[in-house]
Amino acid sequence: MxxxxxxxxxxxxxxxxxxxxxxxxxxxxxxxxxxxxxxxxxxxxxxxxxxxxxxxxxxxxxxxxxxxxxxxxxxxxxxxxxxxxxxxxxxxxxxxxxxxxxxxxxxxxxxxxxxxxxxxxxxxxxxxxxxxxxxxxxxxxxxxxxxxxxxxxxxxxxxxxxxxxxxxxDKAFLFLIIAIFISVALTGVLSMFYSALITKPLSLIKQAAIEMTRGNYNIRTNIVQKDEVGQLGSSIDLLASKLGYTIEQLFQESGKLKNLIASISEGILAFDVNFTLLNYNEAVKKLLGYGRNFNVAKCAMKDMEEAGLLYDFKTVIETGVSRIVNCELNIRKLRFVLSPVKNSKKEIIGVVALIHDVSESERLEQIRKEFLANVSHELRTPLTLIQGSIEALAEGVVIKEGDIKKYHDRILQETRGLGRLVNDLTDLSKLESGKMNLIIDDIDIVSLITDVSRNLQTIADKKMIVIETEILQGIPVVIGDYDRIKQILVIFLDNAIKFSPENTKIRISLEIEDFVYIKITDNGIGIPKEDIPFIWERFYKVDKSRQNSDIGIGLGLSIAKHLIQIHNGVISVDSDINKGTTFEIGLPYAK
Missing domain, CATH: 3.30.450.20 (PAS domain)
Incomplete structure (x- = not known):
């Protein structure tokens, strides 16, 4: 002992x-x-x-x-x-x-x-x-x-x-032996004393450590020594304090984690290996279309069995490999990410399912596919015309000077159309990546609107549409890039002309508040309320039945919105079916 x-x-x-x-x-x-x-x-x-x-x-x-x-x-x-x-x-x-x-x-x-x-x-x-x-x-x-x-x-x-x-x-050796015995005896006595000074605080430290293993983090050694043992005691006291604080924080974080899981928008379902539901969050009810009083465990198992998900759960448990499954439940397109849950021995003890609503992403994917189809169409048609015209000229089919000029004009027109398409795609890419450079200057917005209206009136005349302007006196200069603001006006006026019936009017008015507001109102077919949130997305078309080149590929409004935003402006729209649409553009001005 x-x-x-x-x-x-x-x-x-x-x-x-x-x-x-x-x-x-x-x-x-x-x-x-x-x-x-x-x-x-x-x-x-x-x-x-x-x-x-x-x-x-x-x-x-x-x-x-x-x-x-x-x-x-x-x-x-x-x-x-x-x-x-x-x-x-x-x-x-x-x-x-x-x-x-x-x-x-x-x-x-x-x-x-x-x-x-x-x-x-x-x-x-x-x-x-x-x-x-x-x-x-x-x-x-x-x-x-x-x-x-x-x-x-x-x-x-x-x-x-x-x-x-x-x-x-020999006498010197005898004195040495006596000195050794005296030194050893004195050393033993002093060592016992000083060792006790060391071991006593160590005993206090030991007791404090034992108390901490029992969960008592308020224990303190109260060692007042300034040496290394005292520093060790102070460190143990600090450790107890920090552990107490950390464990309290862990409890709080655990509560926050539970609240976070409960409030996360994705649904979470946790099952054991026997497919017994262990836990879920509130988002599951919303994603699966359950009411407040629904029995989630019973309904979820029934729905997943009908959707064929139980096979995927079994596969995850057997293989230990995560799976991603897309299915439709209760009119929602959902994506289930199934992952195995393992214990410290790497044994699979259950499966957790993370449920995403992919209805919106699939809608965007559909828009992307439509865009690719539209771009292919927009490229194929002019390229076919250009190729046919060039082949006719090269093979000498067209020999009259007047016909040759018509073919050249057609090639030039289609080439310019392709150039506009490429420019639109390039502009949109720069805007979305934040690489669009602006040349900021003071712009006479009244003069710019007048010029744009005059230029587009020629196109409007083909449908006997009149562009009217209502401009107040004293309109201040707008701060922005002249070419880009002109591009914004062209996009909205061009759309108004495209979607307005013949023999109608397009009205442009200006107002001054916190911005210079430009209102462009037409008497066109209007935009359905459910489509208004999506018209600013690239490639989106309200009237999907109209796929000709006059309608475009759905880039204009997306480009216009990005241009307005980088000018620190605002944009809003108000529309009624078969009555018309009003776009209101707000641009900063020099105050």
Whole structure:
């Protein structure tokens, strides 16, 4: 149990660390001290040996009489700390500081003959060896004795017992052992104290973590330390606070998600693998045409079974691959996107169906198809005429000058028509992509309307239609692109002429409010109320039974609306069947 306590692990770690550190430092210190002791003793002994060598020179050369020998022994006694041995050049001991046995005389053999032999070769020698003379290991140094001619005439050797040196080292080692024990004991006590300071806040952190696993995010450690443990405690407190806030936010987001699913326009149906309805949103009722009190689970299963969707549900469950199915339910064209629902083990546990109402998109697709057909027709007819005319001219079928001119005029007319078609398509593409560039200037709108009316009156005369203008005085200049505003007026006047009966009038009037309003009113066939929201879409035609080139391909109003919008203007329409239509164009003016 104790080995699992952090306080004991920390204490043991500190003690082991201190013990290892002390041992390494102690061993290093003892070795350093030992080397210093031996080096110091060696240097001291060599210095004394050299001094003795100078003193022994007269004695060995016979310059000093034997009666001086006693004085020399007295001199040797001053070196009692080191036992002295003097030999002649043959290695014979001629003087020694003291003997182990008083009965031994100075003719005794050398204490260390090997050391003496090395010294007699002229080398100052240091050597550690066992001495039979003193019956113990001795540390000895030897130096040669020279005469005046620098010839070796003997040796002086100093010996000291190793026990004298090692006793000092042993005492130092004993002090080291005592210091280690004291340090380890002190480290253990202090480690227990400081480890407790660390583990106590850690215990508080542990309790806080346990409380958080139980869902209590209001728990706090209240640790006031400023060190890393205190920072950890503060982090745990911050984590608890953030988790509490985040979980609260998750609950709120979960509620928002439920509300979002409930309010989404697409229908959502969720089934398990047994085709039991688990969940749905309110949009399902609207898309499937159910009333408020309908049993959605029962009705949805019945409708989907009749539409053959159960097979697709089974396929999704078996294969795990999403499917897109289009079908018609309760007069609505719906698209079901069926996707498998998997758990964490990647096992399919159900199917979710996302229901889209594609009635509008299919209507637009139909418009696109009609546009392609119209464009093909608009291109095919003039190209056929151009090709036929060119072939007739090339083959020489037409030879009269008047007929040739008619053929050339026809080719030119059809080519211009193709150019207008291409320009309309190009303009619409630029407008929808936002790449139409305008040259903004002040425009005299009264003069522009007069010019456009005069130019189109020629076309109107063919149907005996009169274009009238009612223009007030003081109409300000309009801000915009001259060519594009002219294009807008041409589109609306041209449409009014096309859809107006013969012998009628087209009226143009101007008013000033927040915009300069241009009203173009005809007495044509009118536009059905249900078609008005769609007349601004490209390719849309109100009268689909009329497919000739005079009606066009349905681009004009779409281009006009885009041009008005990029001028920051407004457009509205009011129409009655068989009575006529009024388009009101509002353009900004210089105030």
């Amino acid at each position: 104790l080995k699992n306590k952090l306080v004991y692990k920390l204490t043991a770690g500190y003690v082991i660390l201190v013990l290892i550190s002390m041992l390494i430092a102690g061993i290093f210190s003892i070795n350093l001290f030992r080397n210093y002791t031996f080096t110091s003793r060696q240097s001291n002994m060599l210095e004394r040996a050299r001094d003795l060598a100078e003193t022994a020179e007269p004695f060995l050369t016979g310059k000093t009489e034997m009666k001086e020998y006693d004085k020399f022994l007295i001199l040797l006694d001053t070196y009692a700390n080191s036992r002295v041995q003097v030999t002649d050049k043959s290695g014979k001991v001629v003087a020694i500081s003291r003997t182990v046995d008083p009965d031994k005389d100075m003719t005794y053999e050398a204490m260390d003959s090997v050391l003496v032999e090395k010294v007699l070769q002229g080398n100052e020698t240091v050597q550690e060896s066992y001495s039979n003379y003193y019956s113990e290991t001795m540390y000895g140094v030897g130096v040669p004795v020279y005469d005046i001619s620098k010839n070796i005439i003997g040796t002086v050797s100093l010996y000291t017992p190793l026990t004298g040196i090692t006793s000092t080292i």
